[in-house]
Amino acid sequence: MPGKRTDVISWDEFFMKAAIAASLRSKDPNTQVGACIADTNHRILSVGYNGTPRGLGDDEFPWGTADDPLHDKHNYVIHAEANAILNYRGSLKDMTGATVYVTLFPCHECAKTLVQAGIGEVVYLDDKYDGTEDNLISKNILDRCGVSYRQVELSE
Numbered sequence: 001m002p003g004k005r006t007d008v009i010s011w012d013e014f015f016m017k018a019a020i021a022a023s024l025r026s027k028d029p030n031t032q033v034g035a036c037i038a039d040t041n042h043r044i045l046s047v048g049y050n051g052t053p054r055g056l057g058d059d060e061f062p063w064g065t066a067d068d069p070l071h072d073k074h075n076y077v078i079h080a081e082a083n084a085i086l087n088y089r090g091s092l093k094d095m096t097g098a099t100v101y102v103t104l105f106p107c108h109e110c111a112k113t114l115v116q117a118g119i120g121e122v123v124y125l126d127d128k129y130d131g132t133e134d135n136l137i138s139k140n141i142l143d144r145c146g147v148s149y150r151q152v153e154l155s156e
């Protein structure tokens, strides 16, 4: 009788790959972000990616940045983490102790939202805005609110 397979992917890898898959739906030409929220029983609660609000078609949306705030994508896009929380259709009142897997370290607005949703841990892939003011505020919020965070590397 053959033995069981042992070279299965880890839970970290599984959920991060789900987040990466979600990011592939993003129409943002510069930064595509995906998020996957998993509970402590290794069940996926929700996924999301950075995109436009319903009613603002992401195909027609001008995905640029501009000095004029009216024409800057940052003021319109819903972030991947926020979409993952908003997309949740389960019956939990909050996501206490759940982990969010996100392909980019959360911004400070998402950090606040994740805290308030009860997320206990952030696992991230990239931290390309490390050291920026927004990134420092985000880490300050997570630290002060007792949300842990760690970076993962994928083997391939």
Ligand SMILES: Nc1ccn([C@H]2C[C@H](O)[C@@H](COP(=O)(O)O)O2)c(=O)n1
Residues within 6 Å of the ligand: 028, 030, 031, 032, 033, 049, 050, 051, 074, 077, 078, 079, 080, 081, 104, 105, 106, 107, 110
């Ligand atoms: N944790 C994050 C950070 C950023 N986003 C989104 C917001 C924008 O669509 C894009 C960032 O664009 P960039 O300033 O790099 O041109 O990523 C997110 O969803 N989650």
Ligand SMILES: [Zn+2]
Residues within 6 Å of the ligand: 079, 080, 081, 106, 107, 108, 109, 110, 111
């Ligand atoms: Zn954000």
